[in-house]
Amino acid sequence: MSVTAAPGFVAAGGAVGIKAGGAPDLAVVATDDGRPVAAAGVFTANLAPAAPVEVSRAHLLATGGHAAAVVLSSGNANAATGEPGRRAALALCRAVAAGVGAQVTEVLVCQTGLIGIPFPIEVVTPAVGPVVARRAGGEAAGAAAAEAIMTTDTVAKTAAARGPVAGGGPGFTVGGMAKGAAMLAPNMATMLAVLTTDAGIDPAGLRAVLAEAVGPTFNSMTVDGCTSTNDTVLVLANGRAGPVDPADLSGALRQVCASLAEQMAADAEGATKVAHVTVAGARTDAEAHQAARKVADSLLVKCSLNGADPYWGRVVSELGTAGVAMDPGRVSVAYGGVVVCRSGVASPHDEAAVAAHMAGRSVEIACDLGVGDGAAVVLTTDLGHGYIDENRTTS
């Protein structure tokens, strides 16, 4: 199930000439009647945001949190492209608005690809209409949209979840799609995700539940520690299922975001392993997150993962430089539930069990800082030759 899982949403994917060789490079997600619904977004914190981020932010402000469509393109990030870039992003919105019968400010835009290359809007514009015209509900249309936003992704990423509505009945649906093979992926940058739901909620409530869902999912994963100029998560809610308890929507959104994040990590460039780094015993949850991220971003820890080496000394060293409170005499580290370091020193353990765990594709690293009750989990990958090969050159 994809971005078309919830009733009332349609999608399409096709080729508009950005990528060489006619590969799919444009996706559209829209309401089935072209009318705006509640919408919210979470955008990159990069101070040099791409043109589509600036345009989408402006449109959400202008409409007070409403949108009728999202257009996504892949192959060129339209970042560091200045005023011509902003005009190009706006022209994309205009072309889609015309196709779905909406106002230009009711269209949001996401782009991913190379940074610093002028966007070929004159080639693209004439090809947008035919893609928009093909929009439809159902599995196939959602799959086509998810495929059209891939860059170095090797598989399309989609997810869906359900939750109850306040008035009883069949409940609401959340559907979503995403792309991303690194936080700021290789040649082709960025993490993008679009979610749709038939849950009923106002724009302010939608913003709040989206932020809640993004924190422990997309914002708790790291492939290379780089934050793209284009990162964007959008959600549209048409209310057809009726009003919902925000907590139920938050839960369903989080479920979809978590699935998409796991799919991204599993498909990260050159990665052979996915690791969950848990830090407990921190002074606060925020400090636990900071420490888990330091371990998850460590080149040395990621190299050890690549070699299936349970070298916990590197984990302790990273915890010691994470900038958070920790007690080196009380710190512990476990791999796959087997404690290898206790009270800050080596702990006798079942080495065969640890070796078997490290050899698997999914690795669990659990740390305890010994100073409080704060806890957090960050998702990461190993660092292998493949990542370097993918990112050495843009050609």
Place this chain on the structure above:
Amino acid sequence: MSVTAAPGFVAAGGAVGIKAGGAPDLAVVATDDGRPVAAAGVFTANLAPAAPVEVSRAHLLATGGHAAAVVLSSGNANAATGEPGRRAALALCRAVAAGVGAQVTEVLVCQTGLIGIPFPIEVVTPAVGPVVARRAGGEAAGAAAAEAIMTTDTVAKTAAARGPVAGGGPGFTVGGMAKGAAMLAPNMATMLAVLTTDAGIDPAGLRAVLAEAVGPTFNSMTVDGCTSTNDTVLVLANGRAGPVDPADLSGALRQVCASLAEQMAADAEGATKVAHVTVAGARTDAEAHQAARKVADSLLVKCSLNGADPYWGRVVSELGTAGVAMDPGRVSVAYGGVVVCRSGVASPHDEAAVAAHMAGRSVEIACDLGVGDGAAVVLTTDLGHGYIDENRTTS
């Protein structure tokens, strides 16, 4: 010229059984008469410091900044080894103190190698005396000491510089040695450096000039963004050349530290290129340093360096997430003096000149944030298969 360049200092290197196969793994630097002289140190900021860091800090405090000798061992970091580790580091100091005729608190200790492995002090202790007995002045002894502290280093690192003394005459000398193939190197951790000088200065003055020298040199380089549990820079000053102007000593120390830092970067694991990342136009020097370090630590930028690819979009993206003020409409990036991005967008340039620069072993990346006068330089390396191969496993 090495750590024995300044009159009044002797050194030795030898094997004491830490490394397999009888490779040199213990070095001693001492005053030629066993008497303490002014001493200062800069230590890792890691909250889980190794035993030798704790012992050296305590000894400098106990003596009010004096030392007669430094003992350095390689092959085992004696980190995350708890109370037995502290006893082992102290036992090393005691053995050297006996050999040179000093108090135990007058001996400082540095160790480098694997983290979390109990230090084999019972094997090592009996072998320390013979190494200490071989201590001598001159080039060969200094070279032997520099060789004995190598881990994954492929070459020994030594440097020397001279400066004037207040009373005229031949002036003073600073000599030094260092090891390190990553900030927290591979299997074998740590950056260590020992400097000696015959300049005359009190301990407080020596601490101040050492801090000045370390900031723009050792603290402005990054190979993998990891801060070791063991990083240590020590300096001993015996005053035989007479009193000096602190500014002159600071300059000479900085010259030696800069040379040693450049040698470390050039010898970094798997590195094929050394890059100087300059950030100007920042709000402050500190913000410039933070931004330069973000670029220098970026996996994507380091991959681009490996591929000799002038992909400036990644540099701009990293500047945008460095957490410092910048104006995306005024940012510029140049490779080897050729501007490739001006006012935040692609700038027409001599592509052949940039390609030729990127193909070389030394790359200059100069950025301007367009918001102030702050500037800084950080030294880094590319990221290649060699780094991963070196760090996948400890075996």
